[in-house]
Each structure stands twice: as structure tokens, then as C-alpha cells.
Amino acid sequence: MLGRNKHQKPPMTARIERPLSPHIQTYRWTLTMALSIVHRATGIALYVGTLLLVWWLVAAASGPAAYAHVQAFSSSIIGRLIVFGYTWALMHHMLSGIRHFVWDLGYGFKANEREALTWGALIGGIALTVLIWIIAYANGGGR
Amino acid sequence: MSFDESHGSPKRPSMRTPLGRVRNLGAAHAGTSDFWRQRITGVAMTLLMIPALVIIMMLLGRNQVYAAQTLSSIPVAVILLLFIFASVWHMKIGMQVVIEDYVHNEKLKLTAIMLNNFFSVAVALASTYAILKLSSGV
Numbered sequence: 001m002l003g004r005n006k007h008q009k010p011p012m013t014a015r016i017e018r019p020l021s022p023h024i025q026t027y028r029w030t031l032t033m034a035l036s037i038v039h040r041a042t043g044i045a046l047y048v049g050t051l052l053l054v055w056w057l058v059a060a061a062s063g064p065a066a067y068a069h070v071q072a073f074s075s076s077i078i079g080r081l082i083v084f085g086y087t088w089a090l091m092h093h094m095l096s097g098i099r100h101f102v103w104d105l106g107y108g109f110k111a112n113e114r115e116a117l118t119w120g121a122l123i124g125g126i127a128l129t130v131l132i133w134i135i136a137y138a139n140g141g142g143r
Numbered sequence: 144m145s146f147d148e149s150h151g152s153p154k155r156p157s158m159r160t161p162l163g164r165v166r167n168l169g170a171a172h173a174g175t176s177d178f179w180r181q182r183i184t185g186v187a188m189t190l191l192m193i194p195a196l197v198i199i200m201m202l203l204g205r206n207q208v209y210a211a212q213t214l215s216s217i218p219v220a221v222i223l224l225l226f227i228f229a230s231v232w233h234m235k236i237g238m239q240v241v242i243e244d245y246v247h248n249e250k251l252k253l254t255a256i257m258l259n260n261f262f263s264v265a266v267a268l269a270s271t272y273a274i275l276k277l278s279s280g281v
Contacts, residue, residue, distance in 0.1 A: 016157070016160070018156045018157065040241060044241065047237070050266045054273075057270045057273035058269055058270075060207060066207075067206070067207035094189060098189065101182070101186070136200060136203055139200050139203055140203055140204045
């Protein structure tokens, strides 16, 4: 039966035994897992938020009328909330990223160390955001 | 007889598949250059964060004339250009990693990666053009 040969599987497809790991829902939810997702989420938010940066710079280059629109937005309640959220995303992503630099250099892998770094990024991000907004208001941002 | 003498012993099987050994560099079809650039741009932005925040603080509540004057000064323009260059490169790589992780349809993935490049380049060029226009005083 010559015609059947082309439908036969080639002989070199022997499966190699290799370790498999279960998917994410098997594991207990940990702080580092949650913050890993927050790192991505803040990164995506900052990506979209660069449109605000572009709008601000282009408006400054366009003239007083365009700049007044940006200022009307940034002094509105919704505008302030967005910029506040953007400040937190930036500060959190930066500190969380510094945590990744520590890991890249080969430090901070013990259970207590990685927990401490992660809490540091979480609390530090909120603290820096509040600090920046206090300075901004003290510096005339409330005008 | 061993398929792969350079990776592990017969007791500890290699994590690499035969297909993986043939195709080498994985789904991204590239090496570690993006990983390294992600770190360079991340360090750059961390260093530039305080100067960038100071510039924004200087302009809070000020009008367009003052903002245009400040943004056209050389140190301010250079700091912002560096910050934008690092940010855009960093976010382009970061978004590409997200796309490669979650978008499994090849055509959709390539489309998303293209749109990511277009968006990132547009953000970079629009902001750079605005700063250069302010600096040239036209």
C-alpha cells in the first residue's frame, strides 16, 4: 500500500518528559503576585496617559487659547482626579520598577526581603503621591 | 545516547523542547536587546524624575506665556526631551511585552504591535515637535 506512506507520522516525534507546572489559579494569592499585576496595570495607564503630556505640550506650543483648554481640564474635579491617579501610577510604577532593578542585580529574593520591597513600593508610591500634591498645592497649583 | 548533552543530565530533563532548540529565540524572534533597553530607559527616567517634576511644579497655575517661556529654555527643553525619549521607548517595549503575552492570534498580535509602534512614535514626535517649536520661538 504505497499510497498510505505519506499519511504516516514521521518516526522522530518521541515525546520528551519534562516538568509541567499548574496554572495560576492553583496558587494562593500573594502580595508579590498582586503587585506584579498592578505594575502592568499602572504601566498601561501611564501609556494611555502620555496623551495628556502630548496635549499639554502641543497646547503650550499652539497658543493661549489652546493652553486655556488644558488648564480648564486640569483644574476641574475630574481632571484633578485623573492627574492625581496619573501621579500615583507614575510613582508606584517607578518604585515597583526600582524593586525590579534590585532583583535584576541578584538581591532581595528571600521571602521576607521580597515582601519588604513590595510593601515599600506600595506604601512609598502612595506617600510620594501625597507629598507631590502637598508641594503642588503649596506651590500654587490650587490657583 | 543523549539528545541534548549541554542542557542538564538524564536525571534532570531539559525544559527546552526539540522545537524550541530549533527555533531558538522564542515568540519574540529576538534576543535580550529589548530587556536591556527597558532597563536603560527605566534608570534614565528614575534619574530624570526629580528634574521633570520640578519643571511641572514651576508651571502649575501659570499662563501660556510663562509656560512657553519656561519650556523654551535650553535646560528645561533638554530635560523634557530626554524624559520623553526614555518614556516612549520604555512604554513601547512594555506594551509589546503585554501584547506578546496576551494576544495569541498571530495576525491580531502583529496588528497590535504595529499600532503600538505607531502610537509610540506619534507621541514622541508630537511632543518633540512642540518643544522644538517653543525653543525656536516661531
